[in-house]
Amino acid sequence: MTSEYSAQPQPQLAEQAPARERIVQQLHLHGLKPTHQRVRVAEILMAAPTHMTAEQILAEIRRGGERVSKATVYNTLKVLAQRGLVRQIHLDPERSVYDSTIAPHHHFHDLETGEFQDIDPNDIAFSRFPTLPEGMEAEAIEVVIRLRRKRPATESA
Amino acid sequence: MTSEYSAQPQPQLAEQAPARERIVQQLHLHGLKPTHQRVRVAEILMAAPTHMTAEQILAEIRRGGERVSKATVYNTLKVLAQRGLVRQIHLDPERSVYDSTIAPHHHFHDLETGEFQDIDPNDIAFSRFPTLPEGMEAEAIEVVIRLRRKRPATESA
């Protein structure tokens, strides 16, 4: 039950194992000092395509007995998002969710668990699309499909 | 520069003038005691298709010199949304926005002003759509087009 799946449009990464080193490199490349805390945050979020809240990441780090402050997690996530290493999404009413997949894509939103799941951008195409307001361009097109458990209906035919 | 436009799929309302009375009736029909404050909130939000935050509605009521508490505006909006008279949308990172159009539709989101604008559901159609997860059904399909002012690019051709 690993959470590895590789359907996302990512450049084929090298191996997964020396993840920490790749993270350190990426942070460097983006002008960020790879401190212990930053590496941990990035590592947890970017290990596989997922959607996590700041609190979840905080909990995950502390679960391993390591020290981090809430502020650092929030600040780190903000910086990672600013530098384009992760993406902050605003589809949850209560909190920000960070998405490790930065390429454009869409989401299923399970209304019962609150969880998000990626939809491959190739699985959605438009046959009709609105004219954009004068002088504007689309920075992003986001489709959210809010899901509910099908009510155990009467099976007719 | 009135904000009236009627492209929305609403049942053709009677006149617009005796709005207050219609509001009072609607509140009654939904089991809500039509107090002065509730009528004002509903009136402001439901006068025309718009998107407003609780603070904007509060300000609008007070602008007319009337008394309302912030709590009442929030509570009223919550109740109106629960009863299906308005719709609460969660596409803005900082706050809830209330939408007077309850029929399913989509949104333009102006990233510079933060404003939302409705997209007629007929202006969007899918030619490819993902399979929903087993046992789930789509409660809503929301498309958000995040807009940015086109940068005054070089006019080629």
Next chain:
DNA sequence: TTGAATGCAAACGCTTTGCACTCGG
């Protein structure tokens, strides 16, 4: 060494809640 990053707690902005007072039917 030394500026950048961290930790802690206080501050913040939006929203909800507790409780006494008031109002609508």
Next chain:
DNA sequence: CCGAGTGCAAAGCGTTTGCATTCAA
């Protein structure tokens, strides 16, 4: 009249900020 609704202020929750301390280079 009497319970539903209101107002106010305090509490809650997610997130940010100020400042002294610590750390990576």
